[in-house]
Amino acid sequence: MPGPPRAVAEVRSAVRPGLRSSPQPVLVACSGGADSVALAAALAFEGRSAGVRVGGVTVDHGLQPGSAERADRTTELLRGLGLDPVLVCRADVGAGGGPEAAARTARYAVLSGAAHAHGARVALGHTLDDQAETVLLGLGRGSGPRSVAGMVEERTADGVTWWRPLLAVRRDAAREACADQGLPVWDDPWNADPAFTRARLRAEVLPLLEEVLGGGVAPALARTAAQLREDLDALDDLAAARPRDVDLRVDGVAELPAALRRRVLRLWLIDRAVTDLQAVHLAAVDALLTRWRGQGRVDLPGGAGVVRTSGRLVVLAPGDRGSQHHDAPPDPEEPPA
Incomplete structure (x- = not known):
């Protein structure tokens, strides 16, 4: 039959x-x-x-x-x-x-x-x-x-x-x-x-x-997407496995590769109920880790913010402008991170 x-x-x-x-x-x-x-x-x-x-x-x-x-x-x-x-x-x-x-x-x-x-x-x-x-x-x-x-x-x-x-x-x-x-x-x-x-x-x-x-473009794009998803899933799993305290310690995160570091930051912020994050927000928070020069609060969606203080990143509630003490900028002679 x-x-x-x-x-x-x-x-x-x-x-x-x-x-x-x-x-x-x-x-x-x-x-x-x-x-x-x-x-x-x-x-x-x-x-x-x-x-x-x-x-x-x-x-x-x-x-x-x-x-x-x-x-x-x-x-x-x-x-x-x-x-x-x-x-x-x-x-x-x-x-x-x-x-x-x-x-x-x-x-x-x-x-x-x-x-x-x-x-x-x-x-x-x-x-x-x-x-x-x-x-x-x-x-x-x-x-x-x-x-x-x-x-x-x-x-x-x-x-x-x-x-x-x-x-x-x-x-x-x-x-x-x-x-x-x-x-x-x-x-x-x-x-x-x-x-x-x-x-x-x-x-x-x-x-x-x-x-x-010469043909085969659609299947090639689909294969590329599948391979990229595997890599992204692996990075996501590595980021999810790292500890994310309420205040995120700079040491231990700043030296991570950028692809992993930004995932850790994203998950940490989501844990703190900060949503609707875009690349520009993550880049600004990332700069508190890797390009620290005494900059102040980074504003985030929903009115929250992040500051660097005492070697940690701290999420501030909406309306809190972060007037408390924060880390001093590095010595001008110190080479950039």
Whole structure:
């Protein structure tokens, strides 16, 4: 008896290990596009043999004409695949950060709420091609190595597990899997709108790179991201293993390599309830360790601050300007650290 078509088998194989690794129910986020429909079909098929309950969520952003009707058609498709429960959730999209970012923030808030309500993890249909685009966006924005490392297959945040089982599957394979199973798909016009950066990367930049570099660019970017994540995870583990007292001793931290030192500082500040840290904040605090010349308080998000005093870094509460004694600057003849 012949098996399923190649693309169908590839998508099913991609979801099978993660699906069988946990009995936790799954909610697949499905827009009606080829990637998420292929994912939903694979999870529906594999979920039965794995004994895992699989449901679906369609988010109606209300940003395009006919979005409510389109959401209804997607839920009909998901019910036809045997998913249960199948939910339609309306997202309240704000205006901050541009339309792409605002829609994403609203969508993840809705999905998070559905996951909590049903005790489920959320499966997302991001493919290898999405990963390559994410890596290029991170490179272009200069937002640090973690953004260049791209998306991870599984992460847990605020009690919700986000699962991306198709990160090694090409977008064309997902579309082919839908065609092989006779599943209708919807092509979001925003995905081809040159007003959006990701759409231009998809339509212009990646094809040009493929042409100039002789092909294989998207898989190469995905491999690079995976290798970089391994290095970053190792550094994060080393930083997490170091002691972080309430007041951080300068000795023992200042001489660490920069990549490790700044991670220690970041974790120490997060331990002190300082959040929304950016590179400029960490650089200023780092200067209290490595370029100490008697500088005063470093202001941080939320109104907190850091000063250096008695050989330690101290976090000051909002409103405390740090008028107490602090370390004297080094002798002018002393060479810089």
